[in-house]
Every structure is written in C-alpha cells, then in structure tokens.
Amino acid sequence: MPAYALIGDIGGTNARLAVCNLETGKISNIQRFLTRDYLTFEEVITHFLNESPVRLQYACLAIASPINDEWITMTNNSWAFSPAALKKQFAFEQLEIINDFTAVSMSIPLLSEECVIQFGGGERERHQPIAVYGAGTGLGVSCLIDRNGWMVIPGEGGHVDFAATTHEEEVICSIMRSRLGHLSAEKLLSGQGLVNIYEAVVLADKRQPERLSPAEVTTRALNYSCHDCYRTLTLFCTAMGHFGGNLALTYGASGGVYIAGGIVPKIKEFFLKSDFRVAFEDKGRFGKWLKQVPVYLIIHESPGLTGAVAWLQQQLTSKQQPLVLA
Known part of the structure; x- marks a missing residue:
C-alpha cells in the first residue's frame, strides 16, 4: 500500500496544496487557495483534507517565512x-x-x-554553489550546495x-527611503516593490502617482500605455540584475x-x-568572472511543490539525494 503525503507551497498571496504518492513521487490534486479568503492556515488544510480520497500520513509544507520549531x-x-x-x-x-x-x-x-x-553566461560548474532568488509577494533567497548530496542554506x-548603483536609482531610492524608512531589496523586488518604484518614479517628476496595483503597473508597462510604468519595469529588471550579481558573488555561485x-x-x-544581464555583470573587477556565470529562469509551474516532495523523500529514506521528479 503506497504512502501519501500532503504537500504545500504557502506564500503571502497563494497557498497551493497537493497530494503526493511517495512511492512514485507523483503529485496530484493540486489546489490553489487565496490566503486572504481564510482566517487561518488550519482552515485551508481542513478544507483540503476533507476532499482528499486518500489518507495523508505525512506532510511537507514550504512556508514563505522564517522557520521556527515552536511558532511560525x-x-x-x-x-x-x-x-x-x-501535526497533532x-x-x-x-x-x-x-x-x-x-x-x-x-x-x-x-x-x-x-x-x-x-540567458547569458557559460556552462554551469558542477558541484559548485547555486544561488536561488525570486520576486513574488516577497523576495525569497537561498543557496543550494552539493556536499555528498544536496543541502540548502536558507x-x-x-x-x-538595497544599494543604488546608478544616479537614477539613487534618486528613486532616496524618495523610497524618505517614505518607507529602511529600504530592503524586497521593497523594490516584489509585487509591492513594483508599486513602490512606480510611485517614486512619478514623485521624482514632481507629479502625483495614481493608485495602481502591481498587476496594473506591469500590464501598462507591457502594452506601452504608460511611460511611468515602463520606466518602473525597466528599473525593476535592472535592480534584479544588481541583486542577482551580488548573490552570485556572495555565494561564489x-x-x-x-x-x-x-x-x-x-x-x-x-x-x-532588459538590461538585467548588464546589471548582473556590472561588478567592477569581478565583471569578467560574472560574465561566465549562467542565469536560469525557472518556468516550471510549481517548483515549490516538486522541491517539497524531494525534501520529504530525502527525510523519509535517509538518503542524501532526491529520488524522483514529480
């Protein structure tokens, strides 16, 4: 009889839950819940389990927050x-x-x-650190290393x-800092970050910004209907490059x-x-080294669920390497 697990990828906006057959690694019954629609995480799990056709003996939940054993x-x-x-x-x-x-x-x-x-770079070097980051509701960062098996440094x-590197960024960051206080990378490289950049771009021209959502900013930029939004998305891509280059140097990725x-x-x-790759390599003496570092955009629909399966399989089997791709 195969064992089944509850697999989850829980972000600030969406909570994705699924069932995994731990013998085959196959993921099924993927469901997405909007976090704003539920008062507690327990409500979402209860709703999902009540509709599950199999008993879920195990669970691996990937959470967009610092992990603490006692309280999250x-x-x-x-x-x-x-x-x-x-668990109880x-x-x-x-x-x-x-x-x-x-x-x-x-x-x-x-x-x-x-x-x-x-896009960009040469062949990746095996058995060397891999830097991982991504902008969504927040900005996630981690490092993957191969030490007789895969290990993650969260x-x-x-x-x-966040450090400005151009005059334009200095102007925008100065405005954002005056409005937001501490200026973290996430305050630019996230959904809300897009809104923060847009508002600073408009204020820098001594005009008043509209109240736009992150989706509205990106839509207007992509259809070229708003120059301010176009500048915002351009700045976002460049900032992603500067930040990614910093990570590559920090981890030796x-x-x-x-x-x-x-x-x-x-x-x-x-x-x-965009100028992402130019910004990524713009690190003075180490630009030549960064020019060889490949950057990959993950277009898999649910890497968080796949990775949660791999983690759980590794824990349950006591082996050092994930077993199968779901």
Missing part, C-alpha cells in the same frame, strides 16, 4: 501557527516545515531543460539593504543563478530584453 508567523500575510499543534490536529506521522525557497532550491536538480530558460536575504517567483515569468519577454 508568516511574513506577508496574517497566518501564524504551531507546527506541533498542526491532523494526525500526521511526520510533518516537515521548510522555507519556501528551500523547497524551490531542492527542485533545481530535478528540473528538465524544458523547465528553465538560460536565509532572509530579501531583507538586506559558479553553479549558476536561478530565478523563481511569480513576477518574472509573467514578464518573461520584457525581462529577457
């Missing part, structure tokens, strides 16, 4: 819960709670060529200071840099034609 408070929504209470409430034999970018990182060794787009790199998250795949063509 999500960064970009109001949910908070106790892992121990969650739903009678899981084993419950793994991991950072969402730990899950994304664990998916990378399993992604086929069709699941990524490479962190909260999205909350480091000659194994490659992978971009995940919900925003960049939606603006893929714009992004690939």
